[in-house]
Structure formats: C-alpha cells, structure tokens
Amino acid sequence: MGTIFGGSIYGAVDPMHAMLLIKRLGDDYEVWDKSASVEYKRPAETTLYATCEMPDAEVEAVREALETQASVERAYTIDLTDAAGEVYATVENVVHVSTAT
Numbered sequence: 001m002g003t004i005f006g007g008s009i010y011g012a013v014d015p016m017h018a019m020l021l022i023k024r025l026g027d028d029y030e031v032w033d034k035s036a037s038v039e040y041k042r043p044a045e046t047t048l049y050a051t052c053e054m055p056d057a058e059v060e061a062v063r064e065a066l067e068t069q070a071s072v073e074r075a076y077t078i079d080l081t082d083a084a085g086e087v088y089a090t091v092e093n094v095v096h097v098s099t100a101t
Contacts (some may be wrong), residue, residue, distance in 0.1 A: 002009055002021065003042070003043040003045050004044040004045070004048065006038065006040055006089075007036070008042065009040070009080055009089050009091075009101065010036070010091055011037045011050065012048075012050065012080070013052065013078045013080065013091050013093075014033065014036060014075050014093065015033065015075075016050075016052040016078065016093075016094050017040075017052065017054065017074075017076040017078075017093055017095055018031050018032065018033050018093070020052065020053075020054035021059070021062065021095060021097060023055060024054055024059045025059065025062065025097070026083070027099055027100065028099060028100050029066070029098065029099055030086075030095070030097070030098050030100050030101075031095060031097050032095060032096045032097075033094075033095060034048075034073060034095060034096040035093075035094045035098075036070070036091060036092065036093045036094070037091070037092050038089055038090070038091050038092075039089065039090045039091075040088070040089050041087055041088055041089060041090070042088055044080075044082075044088045044089070045080050046083075047082070047083070047099050048057070048064070048080040048081065048082060048088055048089075049080070049081050049082070049083065050078050050079065050081070052078060055067055055075045056070055058074075062074065062097055066097065066098070066099055070083075070098060071096060071097060071098035072096075073094055073096050073097075073098050074094070074095050074097065075092055075093070075094050075095075076092070076093050077090060077091070077092045078090070078091045078092075078093075086097070
C-alpha cells in the first residue's frame with residue numbers, strides 16, 4: 001500500500017506531553033497518560049512531522065492547580081503534518097497529574 005500504519009502515527013507522539021511534564025515537574029509529581037484519540041484525515045505516504053511543546057506557563061498552571069486540587073487532567077493536541085504543513089492526523093492526549101505520595 002505504501003502508507004504509514006495508523007498505529008505508528010499515533011505511537012510517534014503518544015508519550016510526548018506526559019514525558020515533557022515528567023521532566024519539567026520533577027519527582028514531586030506523578031504523571032500518567034489517561035486517554036487519547038486520533039483523527040486520521042488522509043493516508044500518509046510521506047514523512048510526517050510533529051511539534052511538541054510544554055510552555056513555562058502550562059507547567060506553572062499545572063503546579064498552581066495542584067495547590068488546591070488532588071489531581072488535574074490536561075488535554076494536549078498534536079498535528080502530524082507533511083513538509084508543506086498539510087495535516088494528516090490530529091492526536092489528542094489527556095494527561096493525569098497529581099502530587100507524588
């Protein structure tokens with residue numbers, strides 16, 4: 001067929017936001033992937049690219065929320081595009097964060 005397997009598209013970005021939060025928050029927090037959804041928009045027959053970011057403001061918002069809540073859930077979206085920026089798939093991950101016990 002010559003197309004990229006959908007599971008590979010999803011797997012390429014699945015852990016990214018959880019890993020970024022683990023790294024940025026440190027050992028005082030527990031971070032887990034809770035759920036995910038993928039919207040495949042077209043078959044991919046070319047290299048796909050994704051940008052995953054965790055801005056300082058988002059890390060601070062998670063820390064602040066955990067000052068008054070036992071846990072928080074955050075949703076993050078990643079588009080997988082070709083070199084021209086055309087979107088082939090959109091992945092949304094929901095990440096669960098709590099303080100380490």
